[in-house]
Amino acid sequence: MNRRTAEESKESIIEAAVKVFSEKGYSQTTIREVAREAGISVGGVYIYFKNKEGLYATLLKYLLKDFTDRTKETIKDMSDPADALYAFIAMNLKYARRYKGIIITEGRDRGFKSCLDVKKRFFKKQRKLIEDIIKTGMTSGKFKECNVKTAAMVIIGILRGFVFSLLIDSTALYSSGDCSNIILNGLLRRKE
Amino acid sequence: MNRRTAEESKESIIEAAVKVFSEKGYSQTTIREVAREAGISVGGVYIYFKNKEGLYATLLKYLLKDFTDRTKETIKDMSDPADALYAFIAMNLKYARRYKGIIITEGRDRGFKSCLDVKKRFFKKQRKLIEDIIKTGMTSGKFKECNVKTAAMVIIGILRGFVFSLLIDSTALYSSGDCSNIILNGLLRRKE
Amino acid sequence: MNRRTAEESKESIIEAAVKVFSEKGYSQTTIREVAREAGISVGGVYIYFKNKEGLYATLLKYLLKDFTDRTKETIKDMSDPADALYAFIAMNLKYARRYKGIIITEGRDRGFKSCLDVKKRFFKKQRKLIEDIIKTGMTSGKFKECNVKTAAMVIIGILRGFVFSLLIDSTALYSSGDCSNIILNGLLRRKE
Amino acid sequence: MNRRTAEESKESIIEAAVKVFSEKGYSQTTIREVAREAGISVGGVYIYFKNKEGLYATLLKYLLKDFTDRTKETIKDMSDPADALYAFIAMNLKYARRYKGIIITEGRDRGFKSCLDVKKRFFKKQRKLIEDIIKTGMTSGKFKECNVKTAAMVIIGILRGFVFSLLIDSTALYSSGDCSNIILNGLLRRKE
DNA sequence: TATGAATGAGGCTTCATTCAT
DNA sequence: CATGAATGAAGCCTCATTCAT
Structure with a gap:
């Protein structure tokens, strides 16, 4: 279904997160939007990051x-x-x-x-x-x-x-x- | 029940809001907390301010x-x-x-x-x-x-x-x- | 909208919880169902109880x-x-x-x-x-x-x-x- | 990659399931944990068992x-x-x-x-x-x-x-x- | 005016299950 | 057979806002 490797997925999430967090700040950013931007499901984000804070820290x-x-x-x-x-x-x-x-x-x-x-x-x-x-x-x-x-x-x-x-x-x-x-x-x- | 005039109430809300917003920032501040700090009810805040944004702008x-x-x-x-x-x-x-x-x-x-x-x-x-x-x-x-x-x-x-x-x-x-x-x-x- | 007093609401929630928890056990009971049974909104439950565990303990x-x-x-x-x-x-x-x-x-x-x-x-x-x-x-x-x-x-x-x-x-x-x-x-x- | 026969895999899953279900009960047990305990992948569990309920019944x-x-x-x-x-x-x-x-x-x-x-x-x-x-x-x-x-x-x-x-x-x-x-x-x- | 119970949308997170490899 | 990334429904909980009193 998805051709990306795990590494690619993780990177695309980080990139999406950089974009969205950068535009909206922490509170106004939703995981849903990051996921959409990264082309992955909501649950998919949680494969690579423990939670919103973890994603933010990594980013x-x-x-x-x-x-x-x-x-x-x-x-x-x-x-x-x-x-x-x-x-x-x-x-x-x-x-x-x-x-x-x-x-x-x-x-x-x-x-x-x-x-x-x-x-x-x-x-x-x-x-x-x-x-x-x-x-x-x-x-x-x-x-x-x-x-x-x-x-x-x-x-x-x-x-x-x-x-x-x-x-x-x-x-x-x-x-x-x-x-x-x-x-x-x-x-x-x-x-x- | 409450002896304050409208003006006093409004001012006490603003002062409470200054305090709370200042400590927590916009997103992390709840109307409930501002109300408590101001010694007024939640609904009371909405008598004097259209909404959270309006309160913030006034403040x-x-x-x-x-x-x-x-x-x-x-x-x-x-x-x-x-x-x-x-x-x-x-x-x-x-x-x-x-x-x-x-x-x-x-x-x-x-x-x-x-x-x-x-x-x-x-x-x-x-x-x-x-x-x-x-x-x-x-x-x-x-x-x-x-x-x-x-x-x-x-x-x-x-x-x-x-x-x-x-x-x-x-x-x-x-x-x-x-x-x-x-x-x-x-x-x-x-x-x- | 709702004529009940706070005490009545709390009691109706407890009663609903007794019923639902009793039928389904803890894990399978959802707050939504308790709320529906009690004739209150989901958020309403959280006015009276800190969380699911708290409701259960009270009950x-x-x-x-x-x-x-x-x-x-x-x-x-x-x-x-x-x-x-x-x-x-x-x-x-x-x-x-x-x-x-x-x-x-x-x-x-x-x-x-x-x-x-x-x-x-x-x-x-x-x-x-x-x-x-x-x-x-x-x-x-x-x-x-x-x-x-x-x-x-x-x-x-x-x-x-x-x-x-x-x-x-x-x-x-x-x-x-x-x-x-x-x-x-x-x-x-x-x-x- | 895995040397086990099908039968061995199935058995190791059951044993893992016995252990985990026994410790945590049905609701709190996740397929992921059973799989990890059995040394198999998540998908692997579904080769041998229709679903969580089926695994539980077999166990x-x-x-x-x-x-x-x-x-x-x-x-x-x-x-x-x-x-x-x-x-x-x-x-x-x-x-x-x-x-x-x-x-x-x-x-x-x-x-x-x-x-x-x-x-x-x-x-x-x-x-x-x-x-x-x-x-x-x-x-x-x-x-x-x-x-x-x-x-x-x-x-x-x-x-x-x-x-x-x-x-x-x-x-x-x-x-x-x-x-x-x-x-x-x-x-x-x-x-x- | 004032109250605070009530609402309900929406956010975060989990997890059984599927499926491309 | 086996893998594990991916999905998405569903659960818990919060909170701005409303409204009957």
Whole structure:
């Protein structure tokens, strides 16, 4: 009846879930809709995932790992920290647009330990990436001295904020360039 | 049986709703719980509000207006734009901590036109406030020349991001001071 | 729409539950059917009972208490222990016929601590009643010396067995008289 | 892939089913679990059995026949009816402990005509065995005169009750000896 | 206005059974 | 024969909303 292998089915469910959760958020996503989108029956979803939360956690892991990998790959060979930061930001904004419903998650998933852990680990990795960029910038003299950890958190905050803004306006907001520019230069006039 | 006036009842419902929605987010909040918190019956809520969405929209209006008013009041007499920006940021972070469940809202409320409009209007006002600060800074020569609108949006993004970060770590993150510092000075070393 | 008071509704649900559980046993009873039998909606059942298990536990308590009370009342004034034992047995068989599906419960409810506790307490009371009868009989010299506790348990076993037999044959089996006779006299011929 | 013959597979399924049904009862037993226990696939079960009910009926037949055979074998050469009755009771209690989940069956299987028939036939055989013992006892003058059929049913009831008691207390109850003693001697003091 | 019992649609999940391989 | 992915009906439970009092 169905020609797919188990692996294919599981993947199609994850992909469907990415799509639906991303559009609707956790609470508003129904298993039925994920199943329909994946071309499988409702019961079929439960062959591969323990329950809704388990599906969501798996999807998160899958998505965030993919994102981290791509980001690392992109940044890897950049020597100029400003370029790297720019690339990092661009990458984030791109992903954010696509997966806003997942990145920004609603209240309920605070209760899902499995999801929280995945996210925390992800954000730790992200912060590490930014911290490395900033450190490199400081070492090379291109960035000024600052508290690396704090700076990294602020930048992550900026990016998160972007995602949230998308949920409200959904139209293009500031571009990666504008964003990077402010982060790099600040608002204050240089005394020169 | 109940001594409250209609106005009092309505207000107590809104206050209860602020509390509960803020803690649990939209989907996880039940009318029953709001009613209990407000000391009114379930049916009573529907006397004052058409439905859950209507209650939420009203609450948003109430909360965001209150916030805008307070912010304006705080900033009003500050002459130094850096101070004003700092105050603005501090105010935001404080509110964010308190009302994270409402500020960050889940997928579903994208579907609530009434809510979206309220939020859009609020963010427009907020942006206006920041833009004014930046303009003042630029006029006075304290801030460098930049695209005011974009800068304002980026700052708002930073603040939104902070709220979201709260939902994940819930522990203190960066302080208002750290945040302001980066926004004002940027990461790049000044050539001097 | 519905003129019943809350108490009436709750009672009608319990009565419906007694009927349905008794006919079908726990697993095969659906909340929907209980609700229909009680003339209430499915959701209505959950106003009064936390869940299926809770409804079952309540029903058990209700039914078993009623039974214990009636039994005590019946036995109370009987001076002849043989008469009392006979009455006790008759009472049991009568109830058993009516509530076989509840008295004999299936595997699953072994997992319901709340139910088990109710049943254990019930059986303890029952045993106590029989033990008192036997003791009285022994004191008066009408019953021979024996291990009271064991004898009581055996008698309870006999009665339980009767219920179970009903589930298989459902037709009348042995009468209370036959049953009492064997318990009282045993099979062995008296040496005289 | 699988080296078993058809017969071996079928047997391993029955044995697995005996184990699982006995532990969990009919409703709580899933075909999946039986299959896993039997080391066969879910679909494999349906090769040998029409459906869950069919498997259960077969299992019953298998189990009860085995029991009847062993009981007959045990009793066969006993000349003293009291000894035989004692052996019969001991045998029953032993089996009951092991297969309580099957002996005591939940509501649903009342609907399974196939199962009912199997059980009825089994109980008829059991009763026949007891009746023979009692008759022998009466003929030899060891047992007093009584209604053989009724006495047999009461004894069966006692044994059934024992099984049910196990489901509630699960701890040891009365021993075969205690049980036999009461059945043989009754409670009433002999006038001597 | 106020109450809160009642409704019923809809969500999550399980599981006996089927069927393509 | 055997596999196990897939199906889909059905069960439990929740909750926004209504309405008789």
